[in-house]
Amino acid sequence: MEQSTGQKIATALVGWGLSLLMAFPILWMALAAFKTESQAIASPPIFFFAPTLENFAAVFERANYPHFFLNSVVVAGGSTLLALIIGLPAAYAMAFYPTKRTKDVLVWMLSTKMMPAVGVLVPIYLMFRSAGLIDTRSGLVFMYTLMNLPIVVWMLFTFFKDVPKEILEAALLDGARPVQQFWMLLLPLTAPGIASTGLLAVILAWNEAFWSINLSTSNATPLTAFIASFSSPEGLFWAKLSAASLLAIGPILAFGWMTQKQLVRGLTFGAVK
Amino acid sequence: MSSVTLNQIGKSYGALEVVSGINLEIADKEFVVLVGPSGCGKTTLLRMIAGLETITVGDLLIDGERVNRVRPDERGLAMVFQSYALYPHMTVADNMSFALRLAGVDKSERDRKVNEAAKILQLDHLLQRRPAQLSGGQRQRVAIGRAIVRDPKVFLFDEPLSNLDAALRIQMRIELARLHKQLSATMIYVTHDQVEAMTMADRIVVVNKGGIEQVGTPMEIYQNPDTVFVAGFIGSPKMNLFEATATTVDGRTFAHLNSGQKISVPMQLKPGTQITLGVRPEALTADSSGPLAGEITVIEHLGGETLTYVDIGNGKLATIKSGEASLGQVGDTIRVSFAADRLHVFGPDGRAIRIQPRH
């Protein structure tokens, strides 16, 4: 459909307006990170000021940022890898060798995501304590793997389902065993989907706060715990909290920015032509 | 030698029986076309032969050996799918050599076979392309090439031309017939298009509701349909079929058409028998002393031939196929006749009652 110039401008205005509205809290936080504490809480809010890096200096001085950063990388990366290793064969089996109960299993898996996490906090905490997993990276990797598995399996399942059945049947007639079908056809055909599933799992694990705060205290704390540590003890310091938050979400925003093409391609890729 | 034998083959999904009692002998180098309406079980039958679907009952023999439980790739068959089913991430050459690669054939031999097949199918210049960069007809040829490269005992085709436009379909039809001669291979071809069946088959197998209606050469089936179904399905335009009741006057049998008119029938029938009369459109001629009369309602000029639709009562239309000249004008009433030996009579069970053997 052809749009007139007026319509184009209107669409652009609405689009930008909505985007700004949604991004506003983040933008405001980014601004606050470069203000002094008094500027940060000033009312009416200040938009123009001389930026300062003193908040970042203070944050770095008080906390060991690289420690948190490394934990986040290990926990998000490790749990994603593990979820893919478990999820790929699971989704393969469900997509190509379904039983009468496959659909039920899928729905049940997804339904576990509908329950508030806090509902199982006590049993999980107790189990983690008995298993010696409290405040360990492997404990968080384990937790995040479980947390992401339903979504990972669902996404992989839909990508596998999109592969036309005839292609695999043709391969069967050509003499490909299931393992060969998996490596030579399914993986290359669904690579964009698998990649975006992995990216999404990394992002979800990176941003997870509830379990990291409850199951880690010092050794295994990722960046979400790093932010939390700036919000509690000495009352609120908006500017420093903002600086800490910016440092925590910065890497994942950059990661998301760099991989956005891949993410969108994977999530919108339909029938394999 | 590559013959295929189906013995009392049947397929059920749970309690639902979709194919039953199939008996068929397919000889070496034969081109057999399975034809039938949508949902009659053609694909299911082909997939059972290929090994993609388990056989519920009966025996499938290839070269005399029972292969019900043999893996698809070990049956020595190649299948061309309606959707082509090419591997989208591989080049044309890799698509065609995939089976050989899996079988451990070395590179130079693979290349030789791929090039050979590519030459037959005129794909030489496309070998390095991906399927997405090909036209429908080219994809179809790659799918056939993938089958040829494997040197199969039997080729299976499932409606391979149905995604192509009319002109390309005719061209590929000719190419497939040529290929059949060139490779002198056994081919089993599924289609719902009776023109494809008539033009390509050595023998046609008409399938209906999961069973075989009739097996024969195209001309046998065209000239002597065993059932009303086959009579109506094979041939274009369709055979004229008139439902009627048998009556006897002075010892002669007449068919009292449901649409009102009466025709004499050259055979003895019990009065009151429900029958169906069939006459091919080209067997009907305008004839002022003919037994049927009706008003011309539509005339279609197809260039070399003309189709005239005549209302023979109660809105029942008879189709007449004639040459270039019109038989009259819309609104005219004409009389129609046909040679007695061009009349088909089917009994209440839908089976043909032979007047006399026709050859």
Ligand SMILES: Nc1ncnc2c1ncn2[C@@H]1O[C@H](COP(=O)(O)OP(=O)(O)OP(=O)(O)O)[C@@H](O)[C@H]1O
């Ligand atoms: N997996 C299945 N479960 C139950 N019924 C099935 C299954 N597959 C096919 N059928 C049924 O079997 C019948 C035959 O199907 P088939 O695909 O063989 O028809 P077809 O003759 O190839 O038709 P078309 O010309 O439309 O391709 C159909 O009625 C179909 O609904």
Ligand SMILES: [Mg+2]
């Ligand atoms: Mg079919």
